[in-house]
Amino acid sequence: MTPSASIAAATWATAHDDVVRTLRDLIRIPSINPPPLDAPDGETRVARYLADRLTAIGLEPELVEPTPGRGSVHARLRGDGTGGDPFLLLSHLDVVPAPPSRWTHDPFEAVVDGGYVYGRGAVDMKGMIALELGVVERLVDAARAAGLDPAHDPIPGLRRDVLFTCAADEEAGSLDGARWLAVHRPDWLRAAGAVNECGGVSVTVAGRRLYPIMVAEKGFAPYRIAVTGTWGHGSMPRADNAAVLAARIIERLAVPGPIRITPVMTRFLEAAAAALPGEAAAVLRRIAAGEADPTAADAAIDAVCDPMYARALRALIRDTLSPDVVTAGVKYNVIPGDAVIEVDCRVLPGTTQAAMRAEVERRIGPDLLDACEIEAIAWGEPVESPAEGPLWDILVATLRDHDPEAIPLPVMAPFATDAKATSLVGTPTYGFSPLRLEPDERFLERFHGVDERVGLDALRFGLPVLYDVVRRFCG
Numbered sequence: 001m002t003p004s005a006s007i008a009a010a011t012w013a014t015a016h017d018d019v020v021r022t023l024r025d026l027i028r029i030p031s032i033n034p035p036p037l038d039a040p041d042g043e044t045r046v047a048r049y050l051a052d053r054l055t056a057i058g059l060e061p062e063l064v065e066p067t068p069g070r071g072s073v074h075a076r077l078r079g080d081g082t083g084g085d086p087f088l089l090l091s092h093l094d095v096v097p098a099p100p101s102r103w104t105h106d107p108f109e110a111v112v113d114g115g116y117v118y119g120r121g122a123v124d125m126k127g128m129i130a131l132e133l134g135v136v137e138r139l140v141d142a143a144r145a146a147g148l149d150p151a152h153d154p155i156p157g158l159r160r161d162v163l164f165t166c167a168a169d170e171e172a173g174s175l176d177g178a179r180w181l182a183v184h185r186p187d188w189l190r191a192a193g194a195v196n197e198c199g200g201v202s203v204t205v206a207g208r209r210l211y212p213i214m215v216a217e218k219g220f221a222p223y224r225i226a227v228t229g230t231w232g233h234g235s236m237p238r239a240d241n242a243a244v245l246a247a248r249i250i251e252r253l254a255v256p257g258p259i260r261i262t263p264v265m266t267r268f269l270e271a272a273a274a275a276l277p278g279e280a281a282a283v284l285r286r287i288a289a290g291e292a293d294p295t296a297a298d299a300a301i302d303a304v305c306d307p308m309y310a311r312a313l314r315a316l317i318r319d320t321l322s323p324d325v326v327t328a329g330v331k332y333n334v335i336p337g338d339a340v341i342e343v344d345c346r347v348l349p350g351t352t353q354a355a356m357r358a359e360v361e362r363r364i365g366p367d368l369l370d371a372c373e374i375e376a377i378a379w380g381e382p383v384e385s386p387a388e389g390p391l392w393d394i395l396v397a398t399l400r401d402h403d404p405e406a407i408p409l410p411v412m413a414p415f416a417t418d419a420k421a422t423s424l425v426g427t428p429t430y431g432f433s434p435l436r437l438e439p440d441e442r443f444l445e446r447f448h449g450v451d452e453r454v455g456l457d458a459l460r461f462g463l464p465v466l467y468d469v470v471r472r473f474c475g
């Protein structure tokens with residue numbers, strides 16, 4: 001029996017309504033990052049809203065604001081101390097901008113329509129904050145029912161502390177959020193394990209319900225490449241026009257690189273192949289075995305995968321380079337002597353910063369390298385948490401308990417999350433924000449997308465799953 005089964009159905013129904021109310025309240029406080037000039041304090045306002053909710057149920061939350069307007073909030077529920085290090089419910093408070101023109105409903109009105117809550121942050125990641133707060137409220141209920149003070153007494157049944165930490169600034173590198181916390185308030189992040197965004201969400205492929213759980217994520221290594229040519233008159237073209245050199249460099253950078261299968265992706269591909277029928281399984285097995293050459297592998301992926309998943313899968317089996325910024329020129333009749341390219345490189349676990357830079361130089365080639373000055377803009381280490389052990393086993397078993405057809409499997413994120421920051425304090429972090437979706441939902445497209453929305457039934461599924469994970473890991 002799951003721990004959640006000992007709570008009455010009517011209580012879960014009320015708890016679900018509270019989750020939806022929380023989510024809608026959170027969406028209606030725009031916490032856009034980068035903060036717009038006319039509303040620079042959205043993150044702090046969301047942090048204050050959560051602090052008020054936590055205070056209202058008798059907890060003693062803390063709020064920090066390393067930079068004005070960029071608040072993060074935290075609360076701790078106590079266990080009896082016999083179970084080891086805490087468990088962390090992690091989230092970020094900020095959202096990306098949402099120009100409203102193509103949305104069905106205003107992105108900050110939190111309209112409920114057709115069984116979905118619409119709004120920026122519905123999936124990334126205010127829905128998960130609402131679920132996490134819902135779990136905290138159930139734990140506080142248990143303390144109150146036993147006549148205890150939830151701020152100071154151990155919660156009945158908890159052997160380790162539960163940390164509730166919502167950080168600012170995830171969407172722009174976390175320097176005012178989780179990275180700041182890792183240095184100044186490591187007690188908010190340090191735990192035996194954490195759950196965070198981007199995983200535990202069902203994906204239906206060929207009628208099978210897969211639940212990828214994020215156990216790893218790629219690193220990032222963006223570079224700025226200054227290209228030097230010669231200024232001149234546009235009436236007399238030059239071969240060393242910096243715009244022309246930049247164009248050639250961009251073409252070389254953008255070629256898909258060789259495939260390298262990391263241990264996490266071997267497990268993902270083998271588990272997905274075991275779950276899927278026919279040709280799709282055969283393709284995944286060939287890639288897992290390292291047999292396919294890059295061009296053939298990409299073509300095979302395109303043939304069996306939805307384009308959205310194909311793009312993700314191609315990115316997860318190689319280091320990627322995406323030239324995303326190019327600037328050159330001042331006027332149509334002036335040959336530019338300078339151009340700038342910014343290339344977004346994402347590295348697999350095992351690729352070093354030096355190796356990535358060497359690859360950028362190799363692709364530019366000796367004939368063009370002399371014209372280039374390469375500067376590293378940033379570096380984010382790839383991170384990996386074990387897809388085994390007690391917490392992993394609980395994540396898998398709990399999904400199966402709530403969805404008997406669930407096929408949980410470990411996967412890597414092609415992008416970065418606050419798991420980069422928690423890795424600095426040694427906290428294994430799992431992308432696990434449990435949602436059971438309708439078979440035709442294209443969840444990945446909702447991240448940062450138009451009409452971002454989350455299903456009411458998906459949230460109804462997620463709350464007891466998350467509760468059971470906490471109860472089992474901390475019990």
Ligand SMILES: [Zn+2]
Binds near residue numbers: 124125
């Ligand atoms: Zn996010």
